[in-house]
Amino acid sequence: MGVRFKGWGVAVPERIVTNDELSKTLDTSDDWIAERTGIRERRIGGSAKSLGVLAGKRAMDDAFVDPADIDFLVLATTTPDRIAPATAPMIAHELGLSCPAMDVNAACSGFMYAIRTAYGLLETGNKRILVIGAEHLSRWVDWNDRNMAVLLADGAGATVLEYDPNDTDLLSFSLGADGSAADLLTCEHGGFFEMDGKEVFRRAVRVVVDSAEKALESAGISADDLSLVIPHQANIRIIQAATQRLGIEMERAVVVLDRFGNTSSASIPLAFDDARQNGRIKPGEFALLTGFGAGMTWASAIIRWS
Numbered sequence: 149m150g151v152r153f154k155g156w157g158v159a160v161p162e163r164i165v166t167n168d169e170l171s172k173t174l175d176t177s178d179d180w181i182a183e184r185t186g187i188r189e190r191r192i193g194g195s196a197k198s199l200g201v202l203a204g205k206r207a208m209d210d211a212f213v214d215p216a217d218i219d220f221l222v223l224a225t226t227t228p229d230r231i232a233p234a235t236a237p238m239i240a241h242e243l244g245l246s247c248p249a250m251d252v253n254a255a256c257s258g259f260m261y262a263i264r265t266a267y268g269l270l271e272t273g274n275k276r277i278l279v280i281g282a283e284h285l286s287r288w289v290d291w292n293d294r295n296m297a298v299l300l301a302d303g304a305g306a307t308v309l310e311y312d313p314n315d316t317d318l319l320s321f322s323l324g325a326d327g328s329a330a331d332l333l334t335c336e337h338g339g340f341f342e343m344d345g346k347e348v349f350r351r352a353v354r355v356v357v358d359s360a361e362k363a364l365e366s367a368g369i370s371a372d373d374l375s376l377v378i379p380h381q382a383n384i385r386i387i388q389a390a391t392q393r394l395g396i397e398m399e400r401a402v403v404v405l406d407r408f409g410n411t412s413s414a415s416i417p418l419a420f421d422d423a424r425q426n427g428r429i430k431p432g433e434f435a436l437l438t439g440f441g442a443g444m445t446w447a448s449a450i451i452r453w454s
């Protein structure tokens with residue numbers, strides 16, 4: 149069974165918030181944020197729905213598909229506009245889709261979980277699936293809390309996945325979840341995101357390395373065969389530590405967190421789109437997509453770009 153990535157689209161709010169701007173109201177600095185996280189600025193605004201609609205529309209245009217061609221919409225979001233209804237049906241409505249639509253919440257692994265879900269749906273008879281990761285994290289940030297305010301941001305990314313009987317872009321997956329770590333990164337109803345940053349950091353490196361190794365093994369390739377790593381964009385130091393342990397030079401990792409911060413389930417498609425726009429993904433080459441997040445959840449996949 150084969151699956152192709154047919155098109156990509158992204159959307160970020162226009163409003164740019166720099167580290168210097170945050171430093172005006174928080175006890176922090178551009179130097180601290182850049183050095184400890186790699187983030188220099190982020191985009192703030194919109195909603196999961198509005199950003200998801202834009203990214204989804206752009207992915208459908210890029211794939212040259214009409215609304216009637218989409219059999220299912222899977223939206224990854226940690227920050228739905230409302231608890232009920234899910235945000236996916238509202239996005240589907242705006243896009244003119246008449247297919248089933250649902251939200252998937254796996255925090256910052258959400259986009260990879262949504263891709264895995266779409267893969268399963270394609271295996272069972274659907275032809276084309278729109279996968280969107282859209283987040284409005286800024287709504288759930290206490291802007292007086294420097295721990296979270298410097299990290300989280302808003303954005304969306306999307307792709308159209310299509311069944312192909314002959315060949316595949318998606319070679320393997322390795323997903324996991326560990327609810328014993330649930331309290332490390334939380335957002336209670338009506339509350340704000342809170343995190344044990346050090347412990348999340350430590351575990352993130354471990355699960356990225358472990359799931360990447362499993363995905364590589366099941367794809368039958370080694371880390372040396374990878375042209376590119378497209379990681380979740382949480383902290384440059386997590387990306388550095390994980391790639392180093394995998395024996396991959398940083399030059400092969402795609403980094404967009406300097407411009408977009410941590411956009412949770414939007415971060416991998418934002419990074420993927422950046423790599424694609426800059427000609428960093430070439431036909432026939434292998435890439436590792438890998439994410440981790442609250443839950444804890446994690447997910448890696450190996451793709452061969454066509």
Ligand code: COA
Pocket residue numbers: 175176177180181184185256294295298333343344345346348349352382383386410440441442
């Ligand atoms: N601005 C300025 N100073 C800050 C700060 C901020 N935003 N946050 C913490 N500090 C201070 C601390 O008070 C501490 O000061 P001290 O040495 O005087 O006690 C110092 O900086 C170091 O703090 P520490 O918490 O050890 O920093 P860190 O190097 O662990 O970095 C994170 C903090 C949150 C950036 C880091 O732990 C991290 O990125 N963790 C993973 C988070 C993540 O990826 N979450 C999303 C998962 S999807």
